[in-house]
Amino acid sequence: MEEFLNKLPTSVSKTELLRILQEFQDKYGYLDNDFIHELSKKIGIQPGKIFGIASFYSQFRFKPSGKYIVNLCSGVACHINSSENLINVFTKLTGLKDGETSADGKITLELVPCLGGCANSPVVKVNDKYYTKVTKADLLKIIQELK
Amino acid sequence: MEFTITINNKKIKVSNNEKILDVLRRIGINIPTLCNVPGLSPTGACRLCVVELNDTNELVPSCSTPVRVGMNISTHSNKVINARRVIVNLLLSNHPDNCLYCDKRSYCELHQIAENLNITDRSFPGEPKKSKSDRSSPGILREMSKCILCGRCVRICEEMLGISAIDIVNRGKNIEIETIFKKGLFYSNCIHCGLCIKYCPTGAIIEKSYVQNLIDKLNNSEKEKVIVISNSTIADISNFYGIKKFTDCRNNIVGALKDIGFDKVFTLSPGNEIFIYENAVKILNHIKDKSNNTLIVTDCPAAKKYVKSELSELSPLLTSIPSPQQILAKFFKKSDDSNVFMTVVTPCVANKYEAVQSSNTTKGVPDIDIVISSNELLKLFNTYGIEFPYSRKQIPDNPSNSDTSAGPLFETKGGISETLIRELLYQNQKSYPKKLFEIKNDKNFIEFSFVLNNQQFKIASIHGISSLKEKVEDILSGKYLFVELRLCENACIDGCVQLRDDDPDKFKKIKKLILDYDETNNSDTASKNPFIKAYKNNNLKQK
Ligand code: SF4
Numbered sequence: 001m002e003e004f005l006n007k008l009p010t011s012v013s014k015t016e017l018l019r020i021l022q023e024f025q026d027k028y029g030y031l032d033n034d035f036i037h038e039l040s041k042k043i044g045i046q047p048g049k050i051f052g053i054a055s056f057y058s059q060f061r062f063k064p065s066g067k068y069i070v071n072l073c074s075g076v077a078c079h080i081n082s083s084e085n086l087i088n089v090f091t092k093l094t095g096l097k098d099g100e101t102s103a104d105g106k107i108t109l110e111l112v113p114c115l116g117g118c119a120n121s122p123v124v125k126v127n128d129k130y131y132t133k134v135t136k137a138d139l140l141k142i143i144q145e146l147k
Numbered sequence: 148m149e150f151t152i153t154i155n156n157k158k159i160k161v162s163n164n165e166k167i168l169d170v171l172r173r174i175g176i177n178i179p180t181l182c183n184v185p186g187l188s189p190t191g192a193c194r195l196c197v198v199e200l201n202d203t204n205e206l207v208p209s210c211s212t213p214v215r216v217g218m219n220i221s222t223h224s225n226k227v228i229n230a231r232r233v234i235v236n237l238l239l240s241n242h243p244d245n246c247l248y249c250d251k252r253s254y255c256e257l258h259q260i261a262e263n264l265n266i267t268d269r270s271f272p273g274e275p276k277k278s279k280s281d282r283s284s285p286g287i288l289r290e291m292s293k294c295i296l297c298g299r300c301v302r303i304c305e306e307m308l309g310i311s312a313i314d315i316v317n318r319g320k321n322i323e324i325e326t327i328f329k330k331g332l333f334y335s336n337c338i339h340c341g342l343c344i345k346y347c348p349t350g351a352i353i354e355k356s357y358v359q360n361l362i363d364k365l366n367n368s369e370k371e372k373v374i375v376i377s378n379s380t381i382a383d384i385s386n387f388y389g390i391k392k393f394t395d396c397r398n399n400i401v402g403a404l405k406d407i408g409f410d411k412v413f414t415l416s417p418g419n420e421i422f423i424y425e426n427a428v429k430i431l432n433h434i435k436d437k438s439n440n441t442l443i444v445t446d447c448p449a450a451k452k453y454v455k456s457e458l459s460e461l462s463p464l465l466t467s468i469p470s471p472q473q474i475l476a477k478f479f480k481k482s483d484d485s486n487v488f489m490t491v492v493t494p495c496v497a498n499k500y501e502a503v504q505s506s507n508t509t510k511g512v513p514d515i516d517i518v519i520s521s522n523e524l525l526k527l528f529n530t531y532g533i534e535f536p537y538s539r540k541q542i543p544d545n546p547s548n549s550d551t552s553a554g555p556l557f558e559t560k561g562g563i564s565e566t567l568i569r570e571l572l573y574q575n576q577k578s579y580p581k582k583l584f585e586i587k588n589d590k591n592f593i594e595f596s597f598v599l600n601n602q603q604f605k606i607a608s609i610h611g612i613s614s615l616k617e618k619v620e621d622i623l624s625g626k627y628l629f630v631e632l633r634l635c636e637n638a639c640i641d642g643c644v645q646l647r648d649d650d651p652d653k654f655k656k657i658k659k660l661i662l663d664y665d666e667t668n669n670s671d672t673a674s675k676n677p678f679i680k681a682y683k684n685n686n687l688k689q690k
Pocket residue numbers: 287303304308310311312313332336337338339340341342343344
């Protein structure tokens with residue numbers, strides 16, 4: 001982390017800040033308390049403010065995530081194609097609610113407002129892999145594979 | 148540049164950098180505002196302050212719209228009033244409606260605005276917000292279901308203090324005011340100054356109340372019940388009930404508290420006096436040692452926390468004498484299994500935070516059992532049906548019975564400097580001029596020079612974080628012998644949990660009460676209290 005911070009300039013614009021946060025998350029998985037505080041000292045923006053800015057964007061995580069991040073879409077198109085059922089099934093089978101990670105550290109559930117595949121909704125994404133027109137049976141299979 | 152505009156059919160002279168709202172306030176036209184905070188940049192978020200531009204029939208927020216040549220404004224047209232009603236109805240649509248149990252009650256701005264707009268029904272049915280609260284701070288309670296997202300607290304904490312302990316987080320319908328990682332104020336960099344309590348228009352941020360706990364203890368505890376009242380509280384109650392003399396009100400309060408069931412009643416003055424005395428000793432030694440550092444003298448827990456966490460380069464300069472409240476706590480509770488139950492009444496939320504710091508606790512129990520605010524003291528009196536002037540007068544218990552006027556003076560703006568220099572001169576040469584420097588001066592930064600032992604010294608009196616930030620270099624360079632530091636711009640007498648009052652000049656009246664007392668009193672520096680003499684001798688013996 002030190003190395004990461006050393007490279008940064010001492011004053012940054014908001015867009016740059018978002019880029020830095022994104023880069024850190026890509027590298028370390030999530031934005032943790034220590035990082036936000038160290039970053040704050042370096043760039044002179046209060047930690048609470050950094051948290052406020054980051055929390056606006058749903059892509060930022062503040063807790064460690066599992067090996068597999070499962071994105072279930074809760075957007076309008078997916079909702080019409082009963083994504084809510086999928087969400088309920090998922091929660092029933094894994095016990096996970098939005099933002100939670102399984103005890104074995106394998107699976108994190110994150111609901112997202114739209115995955116950009118509305119035409120083939122409902123959409124499910126696991127790490128970088130997309131599944132389209134997902135049925136209940138498909139979802140069961142996906143979960144099986146992850147376990 | 149000056150020009151005239153038309154407001155409600157009247158010609159009004161304005162200058163071109165004014166916002167419409169500034170003009171309306173200046174000429175006494177009252178319109179509701181929620182997000183606006185005088186002195187901070189307008190955000191135009193709540194839209195309650197809209198006025199109509201008659202030429203285009205357009206509604207614009209007056210707080211953020213500058214005046215323009217030829218403007219013709221209506222402030223209370225039908226269109227304007229209807230727009231305001233819609234906004235307030237929307238704000239109320241998911242409000243929890245448990246106003247009867249809300250501490251803000253008649254002081255709620257939202258309530259007042261709704262009343263003024265004749266809103267008597269819920270016109271947009273919405274699901275009332277579920278309770279979500281942050282109780283982590285010992286002094287501040289945030290109940291976010293009552294939040295209307297005006298953003299005042301966020302801007303105070305960011306723009307006035309530069310702390311940002313709270314911010315707007317999430318977006319869309321999940322938007323809320325939160326601390327970092329949503330863990331609560333106690334776990335953030337909040338300095339517990341309480342300014343957000345003062346500025347929140349609703350009951351979303353209030354002080355945590357301990358009055359009922361106190362009443363329970365009064366009736367059930369076998370211990371000796373001791374209460375210490377800050378002079379700011381006495382002066383505030385004095386002003387509230389129109390009692391002209393500080394000592395009259397003080398004695399009234401003592402009588403009333405004895406009748407309620409307290410065994411001993413003290414003022415904070417002996418604590419202030421020891422604080423002044425100890426700092427004077429420290430400063431005289433500092434001069435003897437020929438140190439060139441500037442010392443920082445403060446009794447303000449919020450200022451101390453701020454310096455330690457945000458300006459750590461200054462923190463070795465703090466004289467680190469415990470605050471007057473804590474000095475008295477150590478004095479009254481000499482042994483661990485003390486038989487004393489101690490209550491402190493203060494104008495300041497940060498004292499509640501200070502009381503639970505590990506250095507101020509014994510075996511995990513705070514040395515001061517309960518801290519209540521001036522505001523809460525008034526509630527206590529109301530519960531017992533007590534009004535002032537009260538029928539019974541009594542002088543406070545020893546050592547408060549021989550208070551000097553340095554005690555109350557200490558709690559005013561510039562009071563640390565004034566009382567400390569008096570004491571330095573008194574300890575050194577037994578004489579001092581009565582009025583040292585323009586304590587009536589209301590600036591947030593005052594520099595002052597004085598002569599001690601033929602040597603000229605400079606000191607500074609600093610109030611508020613922005614003035615402190617500007618002077619960091621000067622302090623580090625050792626320019627001053629000492630600086631007085633307090634976070635509230637008008638010092639303790641204008642603390643965030645003084646009696647609720649709409650009078651913006653209240654602190655001036657309170658100050659006058661105290662200055663009058665000082666002017667007519669000859670016992671006016673810490674060491675003149677015989678108690679300090681005893682304390683001094685005792686200290687010498689111990690050393
Ligand atoms: S108490 Fe002061 S520092 Fe804490 S959140 Fe409120 S305004 Fe900010």
